[in-house]
Amino acid sequence: MFHLPIPIEGNSGVPDSIINKTSRGQEYTILRYHCDIDYVNDEPFTVLTDKSQSTVYAYMPPRQTISKQKMETSEYLEGDVIEVKDSIEGTMITFFWNGAANEWNICTRNGVGGDYAYGQSINAESTRKKTFREMVLDAFRLRISSSFSEDSDSNSNINDISDVLALNELSKSHCYTCILTHSDNHIVYNNHQIFRASLRLIAVFEIDAMPPLVSADSDIRYQGCVRELPTPIDRQTYMEESKTEEDDLIWNVGKRVFGESNTEAGIHYLNSVEDVVLFKKDVFDYASSVTSSNILSTDLMEWNKDSIYFPPAWILTNLRTGHRTEIANPFYERAKDLRNIQPNLMYLYLHLRRSNTINGYLTTFPVYYEKFVMLEREYENFITEVHNAYVKFYILKIRDNTIPKKYFVHAARIHHDIYLPSISTVRIKITRSVVNVYFIHFSIAKVIYFMEAEN
Helix, strand or coil: CCECCHHHHHHCCCCCEEEEEEECCEEEEEEEEEEECCCCCEEEEEEEEECCCCCEEEEECCCCCCCHHHHHCCCCCCCCCEEEEECCCCEEEEEEEECCCCEEEEECCCCECCCCCCCCCCCCCCCCCCCHHHHHHHHHHCCCCCCCCCCHHHHCCCCCHHHCHHHHHCCCCEEEEEEEECHHHCCCCCCHHHHCCEEEEEEEEEECCCCCCCCCCCCCCCCCEEEECCCCCCCCHHHCCCCHHHHHHHHHHHHHHHCCCCCHHHEEEECCHHHHHHHHHHHHHHHHHCCHHHCCCCCCCCCCCCCCCCCCEEEEEECCCCCEEEEECHHHHHHHHHHCCCCCHHHHHHHHHHCCCHHHHHHHCHHHHHHHHHHHHHHHHHHHHHHHHHHHHHHCCCCCCCCCHHHHHHHHHHHHHHHHHHCCCCCCCCCHHHHHHHHHCCCHHHHHHHHHCCC
């Protein structure tokens, strides 16, 4: 066990899961814990250690540490101030120093190294989804003209994280949590300027920051702890013992290396529990007043303060206790649900095609237009090839064994299951439309399996 930042120090018990990972030849352990929110819900947080679980490398906090109801009732004391901050769309990436390997590396809540990806690129020409590590490198390449990248010749040849010279300026006793945005990591927003590869520093944690908080003869494994550093503009009461000058320097260096969070303009404060209740009520009252037909609008689904989809959520933090809760933007959540029907775009395309909602989807997410044109061409070509196989074998009687198996198997089924049974009633002419209807009777997953089968 190790000591956690104050808001969740009482939740540092036995991990819910232990996951072993390897990155760059180094073995790691991901310890997944949970922070109790209420009697039904909890929030995961992650600690990254070495294989022996004796050295802490990184800490990834939960999104919230208390329920909205508790923040308004038992948590709240007269005079408390609640900070409200806009959340940022993207993926959380944490940078950490591995002294044994003498290198900087990255991790997410469920993995180490970033040699993996989730979601789908919006780039029509993309044939492969970029990994998170590759997206991070793209972000650094775009920062070569910044004040921390004066040696452009060196920084323009960034092939891996070890080539990012600016990381040498960071404190190796801290881990840095950033939000990654990238065109290959599109979630909801449409405007292209936010798809520039970028990193935005949102939190810094000091590893092994304080003396052990357990007795020397304890059998508790962890003796270290982590401490959250307050931002230079955000001196919260529960962090009053922070090392102000040192923390400010670490934050300022981090912001120059990774980039500003740009959330300061989206911060305001609630000075009473009534303000908190009204804020939450306003969000959901407005959401309920907008009809579902108006929820998805390409004109509004942009990264700007005037959009009903902005921000993704509001993070509420009690400045006395450090506890935070999240109020999700219901408009953003609806758009995200639609966007994430299925990470496989072919699955999504076929799902929308069957429900006759492709046009509506592309109105909402126009960045996928070229991708969908390619998917439509691929699917229609598959239907054509199956129909051509049927014509060649059963109508033209050409039996030269040149028809690929992936097409012939369906031509044979269509002939035996559709055409032959129809002879005794109303003979069915096997057209492309008939072939198309044939595939509609299969699940979407099955159709994709057919399309990806080897010839």
